Amino acid sequence: MIPLCVPNISGNEGKYLARCVETTFVSSVGEYVDQFEASVARATGSAFAVATSSGTSGLHSALYASGVGPGDHVIIPALTFIATANAVAQCYAVPVIVDVSQDNWCLDPDLVRDLLENRCDRDAEGILRLRETGGAIRAIMPVCAMGLPADMDAFRDIADTYRLVLIADAAAAIGATYRGRPIGQAGADLSVVSFNGNKLVTCGGGGAIVGQDLEAGRRLKHLTTTARVGRDYDHDIAGFNYRMTNLQAAVGVAQMERLDEFLEAKSRIAATYEQAFCDLQGVHAFPVAGWAKSSHWLTGLYLPELSLERVAELRGSLMANGIEARSFWKPIHMQAPYSCAPTHLNGKAEALWERILPLPCSSHLTAIEQRAVITVVTRFFAC
Numbered sequence: 001m002i003p004l005c006v007p008n009i010s011g012n013e014g015k016y017l018a019r020c021v022e023t024t025f026v027s028s029v030g031e032y033v034d035q036f037e038a039s040v041a042r043a044t045g046s047a048f049a050v051a052t053s054s055g056t057s058g059l060h061s062a063l064y065a066s067g068v069g070p071g072d073h074v075i076i077p078a079l080t081f082i083a084t085a086n087a088v089a090q091c092y093a094v095p096v097i098v099d100v101s102q103d104n105w106c107l108d109p110d111l112v113r114d115l116l117e118n119r120c121d122r123d124a125e126g127i128l129r130l131r132e133t134g135g136a137i138r139a140i141m142p143v144c145a146m147g148l149p150a151d152m153d154a155f156r157d158i159a160d161t162y163r164l165v166l167i168a169d170a171a172a173a174i175g176a177t178y179r180g181r182p183i184g185q186a187g188a189d190l191s192v193v194s195f196n197g198n199k200l201v202t203c204g205g206g207g208a209i210v211g212q213d214l215e216a217g218r219r220l221k222h223l224t225t226t227a228r229v230g231r232d233y234d235h236d237i238a239g240f241n242y243r244m245t246n247l248q249a250a251v252g253v254a255q256m257e258r259l260d261e262f263l264e265a266k267s268r269i270a271a272t273y274e275q276a277f278c279d280l281q282g283v284h285a286f287p288v289a290g291w292a293k294s295s296h297w298l299t300g301l302y303l304p305e306l307s308l309e310r311v312a313e314l315r316g317s318l319m320a321n322g323i324e325a326r327s328f329w330k331p332i333h334m335q336a337p338y339s340c341a342p343t344h345l346n347g348k349a350e351a352l353w354e355r356i357l358p359l360p361c362s363s364h365l366t367a368i369e370q371r372a373v374i375t376v377v378t379r380f381f382a383c
C-alpha cells in the first residue's frame with residue numbers, strides 16, 4: 001500500500017532518542033525541548049515558541065491564555081479538522097462556524113465581516129455579542145487549509161476593527177509563507193503548529209504555540225507547565241500539564257534539521273501531480289493563493305464536476321491498486337458535537353468536502369510510487 005502521508009524518519013531521530021535514554025532525560029527536563037523550541041521559533045520567524053503535547057493542547061492553551069472562557073464565542077471555519085472546534089469547546093466556549101472561500105478553502109473574511117456587522121451587537125459595556133445567543137465574540141481562528149495560509153491581512157484588519165483576538169490554526173503550515181513572511185509574522189497574535197504523525201514535521205505527537213510577544217510566551221510556558229513557581233510545589237494558577245517531553249522533542253529536533261528538504265519534496269510532489277493531471281477534464285489541483293506559499297502539507301485532486309458516485313469509484317480504484325485514498329474533513333457543523341453550534345454558511349464547505357481527494361504525498365514518496373498513482377488516476381479518466 002502506498003500510504004497517504006506518513007512520517008519520514010531517516011535522519012538523526014534514533015541517535016537523539018538514544019541520547020535521551022542514555023542520559024535518562026526522557027521526560028520534561030532535557031536539552032531537546034529548548035533546542036526544538038528555538039528551531040521552531042526560527043523557522044516560523046517568531047520571538048518565541050512554546051512546545052506542547054499536541055497541536056490541540058497548543059490551541060486550547062492559546063485560546064485560554066487569550067481570555068476565551070465559558071460561553072464565549074470563537075469564529076472558526078467550517079472546513080477544518082475537528083481539533084480546531086475541540087480546542088474552543090475545551091475552553092467551555094462555543095465555536096461559531098463560518099464558511100470558507102471557494103478559491104482557497106480557508107475561512108472567508110467577507111462572511112466573517114458580514115456576521116460581525118449584521119448578526120452581532122455591542123452591549124452597554126462595548127462587548128460584541130451574537131444576537132441570537134448573547135455570547136461574546138472573543139476571537140477569530142482561521143486555519144491554514146492544507147498548509148495554505150488564510151488571507152491574514154484581512155483577518156488582522158477585522159480583528160483590529162472589532163477588537164478580537166486573532167489566533168491562527170497553522171497546524172500544517174510550518175514552512176509556509178504569507179506575503180513572503182513566515183507564518184509567525186503573518187499577523188496573528190498567536191499561531192499554533194502541530195507535529196502529529198501525519199504533519200510535515202513530526203515529533204510522534206506534539207505542537208507549538210508561536211508569537212512575537214515575549215511576555216505572552218512566558219505566560220504560555222507557565223500555563224502549559226502546571227504554573228509552578230520556583231522549585232517547590234507552589235503553583236499560582238490552575239495550569240495545564242501540556243508540556244512536550246524530551247523524547248518527542250528529540251525526534252522533533254532531528255525532523256527540523258530537514259525542514260527545507262521536506263518542504264522541497266512536498267512542493268515537487270505537488271508540482272508533479274499538477275503537471276500530470278493538467279489536461280484531464282474536470283480534475284483540479286488544490287488551491288493556491290496570490291498572497292501565500294503553501295507548505296503543501298497535503299496534495300491531491302479537487303473534482304467539482306464529477307458525480308459523488310464517480311469520486312467514490314476513483315477512491316475505490318486507487319485502493320484496489322494499493323494506493324491509500326480517503327475522504328477528507330467532514331465540515332464541523334455536520335459533526336455530532338457541533339451540530340447545534342451557531343453557523344454562518346453559504347454551502348461552500350458542504351459542496352467541497354466530498355470532492356477533495358488527497359493523494360499520497362509523504363516527503364519520501366518515490367518517483368516510481370508517484371508514477372503508479374498518476375497511472376491509476378489517468379487510466380480512470382481514460383474510460
Ligand SMILES: *Cc1c(COP(=O)(O)O)cnc(C)c1O
Nearest residue numbers: 054055056081083171194195196
Ligand atoms: C492536525 C491538526 C490539528 C491538531 O493537531 P494535533 O497535534 O493532532 O492535536 C488542528 N488543526 C488542524 C487544521 C490540523 O490539521
